[in-house]
Amino acid sequence: MSDFIVEHLTKSVGDKTVFRDISFIIHDFDRIGIIGVNGTGKTTLLDVISGRLGFDGDVSPFSAKNGYKIAYLTQEPEFDDEKTILDTVLSSDLREMTLIKTYETLMANYDEANQDKLEKVMAEMDSLDAWAIESEVKTVLTKLGLEDLSQKVGDLSGGLRRRVQLAQVLLNDADLLLLDEPTNHLDIDTIAWLTNYLKTSKKTVLFITHDRYFLDNVATRIFELANSQLTEYQGNYQDYVR
Structure with missing residues (x-):
């Protein structure tokens, strides 16, 4: 306990x-x-x-x-405005989160030249059973209406910034x-x-x-x-x- x-x-x-x-x-x-x-x-x-x-x-x-x-959803989110939604939401230093962030980035900008790297990331995700976490990440982002994960948080409206912070807190360990x-x-x-x-x-x-x-x-x-x-x-x- x-x-x-x-x-x-x-x-x-x-x-x-x-x-x-x-x-x-x-x-x-x-x-x-x-x-x-x-x-x-x-x-x-x-x-x-x-x-x-x-x-x-x-x-x-x-x-x-x-x-x-402890993770805290505050009234006024404080972010590094130069970071993307993806980097902000998956800010945990858990290895699984780092892998998911890399996987999502590679998939969003797919290039055959990165196929070997993608396969290595997927293999490590398999070994850590990180796919359940990846599925939860996808669900939370989708339900909160956060679709373009490459957007910088500094370019978002106040309402979307709050949703980014909510996703960040919910997905924290x-x-x-x-x-x-x-x-x-x-x-x-x-x-x-x-x-x-x-x-x-x-x-x-x-x-x-x-x-x-x-x-x-x-x-x-x-x-x-x-x-x-x-x-x-x-x-x-x-x-x-x-």
């Missing part, structure tokens, strides 16, 4: 205490929705967990297995996905696909959303932030309301 444990987390911003001595555990395959009125610190909590922001005190409130990885408003810039069909993907792909997810349909259908637990405290509820949003 690879639980992510938070004990006695306190965070102040200026003269405001956003959280005071909050504790919780994120288990494998949890899908936890964070709710609370604006200004209660939902995004701040994700920022602190991800390491983008610090915490109060000298003792880390976080404990997890060695090498525990992280232990925990932090998603801040993942349904922004998505149409109804894509939201339905994302809902099903998160429910069936055994991802561990902590997310913020104003989309009640998404919250109801994805969350298995609810964290409510109010008055610098965190209260946990089992079940989805309807269970929380009851």
Whole structure:
């Protein structure tokens, strides 16, 4: 098991205490929705967990297995604008991802002169059983409407940049996905696909959303932030309301 444990987390911003001595555990395959009125610190909590922001005190409130990885879908993607969609999405240093990136590049610009290289890449993908990952990569990119993988991310609209970042996070081999408003810039069909993907792909997810349909259908637990405290509820949003 690879639980992510938070004990006695306190965070102040200026003269405001956003959280005071909050504790919780994120288990494998949890899908936890964070709710609370604006200004209660939902995004701040994700920022602190991800390491983008610090915490109060000298003792880390976080404990997890060695090498525990977190991937974070932020409100504003930060990219190297000169990189292509393919290079950005498959940015993991996993050998399988490196092979898939090479394979996709060779196939998109096929040349007989590169046939030997292509065959070597395919043979190594066979040995690592990387084809299932390659299939998932293709599915995620297609469902998110990312077709021309050679486009530079700097040339994309804000909505497409967000989709690139969503693909990057979903395809990361992280232990925990932090998603801040993942349904922004998505149409109804894509939201339905994302809902099903998160429910069936055994991802561990902590997310913020104003989309009640998404919250109801994805969350298995609810964290409510109010008055610098965190209260946990089992079940989805309807269970929380009851």
